[in-house]
Amino acid sequence: MTREEKAVIIEELSQKFQTTPYFYITDASGMSVDEVNKLRRMCFERGIEYRVVKNTLIKKALESLDADYASFNDGVLKGFSGVMFHPESGKAPAQLIKEYRKTVNTKLQLKGASVDYSLFIGADQLDTLISLKSKNELIGDVIGLLQSPAKNVISGLQSGGNKLAGILKTLSEREEAA
Template identity: 30%
Template sequence: MNRQDKAQIIEQLSEKASRASIAVVTGFAGLTVEHTTVLRKDLRESGVDFQVVKNTLARLALKDTDHGVLCEHFKDNCAVALGYEDPVPLAKALAEFAKKNKKFEIKFGSLEGRYLDENGLKELAKLPGKPELLASVLGTMNAVPTNFVGLFANLLRNTLYALTAIKEQKEKEAA
């Protein structure tokens, strides 16, 4: 690989990493091409870039980004997964793949500039994703007015029952 190709790889990876909210470094030693292709397809569906890159090039590319904290940890063969919006789907997809393929390992990562070890990434994978959190918040926000309307309707209903009972009592007294 000549200098021009290396410079292009560094530039592309650096541009992607500067846009990414999460970067995860994985080990892929022992995986077959078929397994790696399945992983790339799954990650692409989640909106994630997955790239096998030399450690030196990855260090140079990530150095001036939020994910620069990863530079000192690169060892052995590595691949970098970059997520751009919600970090949870990336962590979940990698955790699922790691469960199915024992040779695949999640090494470490960076979430908006903070270093995460393997355990931190596994905990991130257990969290609900952005859609689930939004649904939960929306449900909570919807519950307040719904409960208020129900409470108000019960108050009016009870007042109506009391007025009906008074009317019936007055009618019995008049008869």
Template identity: 30%
Template sequence: MDRAQKTELVEELSQTFAEAGVVVVTRNLGMTVKQSTELRNRMRAAGASYQVAKNRLAKIALQDTAYVGIQSMLTGPIGLAYSQDPVAAAKVAVEFAKTTDKLEIVGGGMGDTVLDPAGVTALASLPSLDELRAKLVGLIQAPATKLAQIAQAPAAQVARVLNAYATKENA
């Protein structure tokens, strides 16, 4: 990799860190190409990304971002999982780490907050942004539905009584 490519990669990583809601640092312990591809596909499906980067270049890219605190985690063969949703990357990384012993969660960051492996696991147990939105819509919609049912109930009862009288007179 020549100097221009390194500069381009550092700029790309810096832009990624500036836009990310969470960054999870993982240690690769001999993952196969198939496992890496599967992890990337899962990340992509969840709206996250996974990238293996050179430690020195990643440390340079972290310097002007809120994630500068995770520089000490960048040792050895690492991979970076990141997403704009603060839960997506952590959730996929933790679930994948449970299925294989070749991926280890080192830690991560959420803005300027540094997370240890337990913090990343706790973050992964939270519902995602889409799940929270669905719950909120359900909570907002439930009272309106109940109110509509209550408002229609007396009218429906009156209609049944009138129908009963009408069928009684016809008989």
């Protein structure tokens, strides 16, 4: 690979890392061609881009960003590395990795992930990444919590109004009967 080709790949990766807030670095070493093809097919079906890239090119692309990815240099960017990008969800690649490990092959390992510039290093972080809520889910939870007291007050006032109307009606019917 020539320097120009490497520079193009580094530039493409830098753009991808900047525009995609969710990416995972995986280790798929020891997998057969058929197993890798199944992984690529699963990624395609879920809208996840999967690329195998040299660690030095990933490192140079990450260095060109404003965020600090130095902790990836220790253990993440060693050996065979594949990068998964998902434009919308931080947990979609984690769910795919877990499902792939259950159904196809346990050799696929999570080396590290960046979710909204928060770094997760090691395969033991997979369950944590799956349980993460997206920004939209968190906003929805907060709105639901804020609306709950107001809904309780409104329903209390409405039910009290119905009771009051019922009492007044009963009293007026008694007066008319008397």
